[in-house]
Each structure stands twice: as C-alpha cells, then as structure tokens.
Amino acid sequence: MMKSVRVVVVGAGVIGFSTAVCIVEALPFCSVTLMADKFSPDTTSDGAAGILFAAQFPDIPLQRQRCWFKDSFDHLLAITQSQCAPEAGVMLSSGWQIFKEVPAVKKPFWSEFVIGFRLMTDVELKRFPDHKFGQAFTTLKCECSTYLPWLEKRFRKAGGQVEQRKVNNLQELSNSFDIIVNCSGLGSKVLVGDTQVYPVRGQVLKVEAPWVQHFIRDGDGTTYIYPGIRSVTIGGTRQEGDWRLQVDDRDTKGILERCSRLEPSLNKAKILSEWVGLRPSRKNPRVEREVVELQGRPVPVVHNYGHGGWGVTLAWGTALDTLGLVKQSLCEMAPQPKL
Numbered sequence: 001m002m003k004s005v006r007v008v009v010v011g012a013g014v015i016g017f018s019t020a021v022c023i024v025e026a027l028p029f030c031s032v033t034l035m036a037d038k039f040s041p042d043t044t045s046d047g048a049a050g051i052l053f054a055a056q057f058p059d060i061p062l063q064r065q066r067c068w069f070k071d072s073f074d075h076l077l078a079i080t081q082s083q084c085a086p087e088a089g090v091m092l093s094s095g096w097q098i099f100k101e102v103p104a105v106k107k108p109f110w111s112e113f114v115i116g117f118r119l120m121t122d123v124e125l126k127r128f129p130d131h132k133f134g135q136a137f138t139t140l141k142c143e144c145s146t147y148l149p150w151l152e153k154r155f156r157k158a159g160g161q162v163e164q165r166k167v168n169n170l171q172e173l174s175n176s177f178d179i180i181v182n183c184s185g186l187g188s189k190v191l192v193g194d195t196q197v198y199p200v201r202g203q204v205l206k207v208e209a210p211w212v213q214h215f216i217r218d219g220d221g222t223t224y225i226y227p228g229i230r231s232v233t234i235g236g237t238r239q240e241g242d243w244r245l246q247v248d249d250r251d252t253k254g255i256l257e258r259c260s261r262l263e264p265s266l267n268k269a270k271i272l273s274e275w276v277g278l279r280p281s282r283k284n285p286r287v288e289r290e291v292v293e294l295q296g297r298p299v300p301v302v303h304n305y306g307h308g309g310w311g312v313t314l315a316w317g318t319a320l321d322t323l324g325l326v327k328q329s330l331c332e333m334a335p336q337p338k339l
C-alpha cells in the first residue's frame with residue numbers, strides 16, 4: 001500500500017512511544033517515524049516507579065481526565081492478563097495511600113477505575129501511627145525500562161521507523177513530514193518555546209526487599225514504597241524548578257529515613273541503585289493541536305507533553321486523544337472536492 005501521509009513523533013519516552021504505537025496501528029496509510037535524542041534506558045520514563053494513580057489537573061474537564069485514566073488502566077490491565085505481562089513489565093500492585101490529615105477529597109476521581117478501592121479501617125491504620133486516614137486498593141505498576149523496549153518492538157512490527165536525532169526546531173522537520181507530533185516532555189521548553197513547562201526533580205532508590213509486597217504512599221507525594229518485579233522503588237523528592245540530575249546524598253538519607261518510618265524492615269534492605277529524573281511538569285498537560293507556519297507552509301502540529309508526575313499513568317489515554325487529533329488534522333488535509 002502506498003503510504004501517503006508522513007507523520008513524525010518526537011520523543012521516545014512513555015508518551016512518545018505510546019502515541020507512536022497508537023498512530024501506526026490505527027492509520028496504516030501513514031508512514032510513522034519516531035525521532036528522539038534519548039531512548040530507553042536514558043529517558044525520564046525509564047526511572048519512574050510507574051505506579052498508576054493521579055492528581056487532578058485544574059483546567060482540564062474532569063471527564064477528559066477520567067477517560068485518560070480509564071483508557072490507560074484498561075490497556076495495561078489487559079496486558080497483565082495476557083502472556084505479554086512479563087515481557088511488557090506490567091504487574092498488579094496492592095497497597096495503601098495514607099494521609100496525616102483527612103483529605104478534602106476522600107475518594108479521588110479514579111477510585112472507580114482501580115480495583116477494590118475502599119477506605120482503610122482503624123485497625124489497618126494502626127500500622128501507621130502518624131497517619132489518620134487511608135485508602136486501600138489494587139492498581140498497576142508499569143516498569144518503563146521493560147515496557148519501552150516492548151513498545152518499540154510493537155511499533156517496529158507495525159511498520160514504524162525509529163531515528164536517533166536531536167531536533168533543534170520544528171522547521172527542520174517540515175520538509176520531510178506532513179504532520180508533527182510533539183511528545184518531547186521537558187524538551188518542549190526549548191523545542192516549541194513553552195515557558196509553562198518546568199522540571200520537578202525526583203530522586204529514588206531501588207532496594208532489595210522481596211519481603212515488601214504492598215505499596216505504601218504518603219498522600220503528600222513525598223514518601224513512597226513501590227514493590228516492583230525485581231526490586232522495590234523507594235522515594236522520593238519533589239523539587240520544583242531544580243534541574244540537577246546528580247544524586248544528592250542528603251536526599252538519599254532523607255528517603256531512607258522517611259521510608260523506614262513507614263516500613264521499618266527497609267533498614268535491612270540493600271541499596272541497588274540511586275536515580276534522579278526531572279518530571280516534565282506543567283499546570284495542565286498540553287494535549288492539543290495547532291497549525292504552525294513552517295518554511296512558508298501550514299503544518300499541523302499535535303502536542304502531547306507536560307504530564308508531570310503522572311506520565312506513565314496517563315500515557316495510553318493521552319496517546320488515544322492525540323491519535324484523535326492526528327485524525328482531525330488528516331481530515332483537514334484531505335483534498336477538498338473541486339466545485
């Protein structure tokens with residue numbers, strides 16, 4: 001079949017690969033190229049704990065956020081129920097989110113999509129004497145250092161092409177592609193000059209503690225323990241506007257102290273690795289389309305970036321939305337019938 005429309009997706013993190021897979025599988029008449037300067041294991045997505053839950057963004061209709069969550073959850077849940085689960089790095093994960101003070105919203109908007117959401121009983125909370133309130137549920141954990149190579153395989157199998165290259169500006173792409181899809185995360189600050197995107201630095205440790213089987217997250221988002229397939233990720237930090245990628249020993253100490261307070265047995269755990277990532281944050285993620293004049297030609301540009309601390313959670317849902325925006329661009333590009 002003649003592939004008549006050339007689409008480029010910039011970004012090889014969980015947002016870029018999810019989006020590229022959705023496009024290449026849904027639109028066989030498009031040739032799809034994924035372009036990025038960094039690939040797994042060197043993206044932010046690779047180090048994310050990859051646990052699925054989310055905070056609410058202020059200016060995006062709640063119904064749209066619910067769809068993003070549900071579409072992602074259902075997609076990954078289906079993977080856990082298939083033979084692909086180990087190869088894709090996706091698992092179910094049960095545990096607790098606990099709060100020092102009773103939160104204003106006791107049931108988050110995603111509570112009906114995770115499995116078995118309920119409030120913790122007083123007896124269960126006794127384990128956490130500094131906390132007054134808690135939620136128990138089963139969610140998913142998607143380990144991107146495994147999931148990204150799996151998505152890349154799926155993308156290539158569907159005919160997608162991959163190119164390692166830094167894109168300095170969108171003009172560079174306008175001669176070779178008809179539609180540009182921007183999934184460059186924090187890179188959008190420079191690539192499309194978005195001053196609203198900023199880093200929130202996060203440091204985590206991977207430890208060996210196979211006896212820890214439940215996740216524990218403090219609702220304030222600073223302290224968490226997420227058991228994974230091969231190790232337990234413990235964290236963390238949320239340092240806004242901090243671009244440092246080096247491990248900070250004071251952060252390591254703080255993480256170990258805070259996590260051991262929640263799960264004292266972690267004092268006995270061996271540290272396997274330390275890692276820092278910069279969450280590509282924005283007041284609201286940007287999932288929208290525009291037409292940009294590039295080299296004298298109007299080119300559709302579809303954006304999908306700025307997911308902050310929830311990119312793994314929202315990747316598939318926002319990728320499906322982005323596919324919809326690409327389809328709209330295709331409709332507008334279709335030759336108009338001559339009158």
Ligand code: FAD
Pocket residue numbers: 010011012013014015016035036037038039043044045046047048049050051052053165166167168183184185186187188191201202203204235236276277278279280305306307308309310311312313314
């Ligand atoms: P990235 O993974 O950063 O990918 C961006 C891609 O764009 C890269 O390939 C990069 O090379 C490319 N790029 C950028 N600029 C250019 C350019 N000019 N030219 C070419 N290529 C370019 N999320 C969750 O949902 N659950 C969690 O439990 C979770 N835990 C986290 C823990 C930590 C410590 C951190 C730091 C983050 C965590 N996150 C979590 C958030 C998650 O990691 C991010 O939201 C997600 O990785 C963003 O994905 P992305 O694809 O937008 O960005």
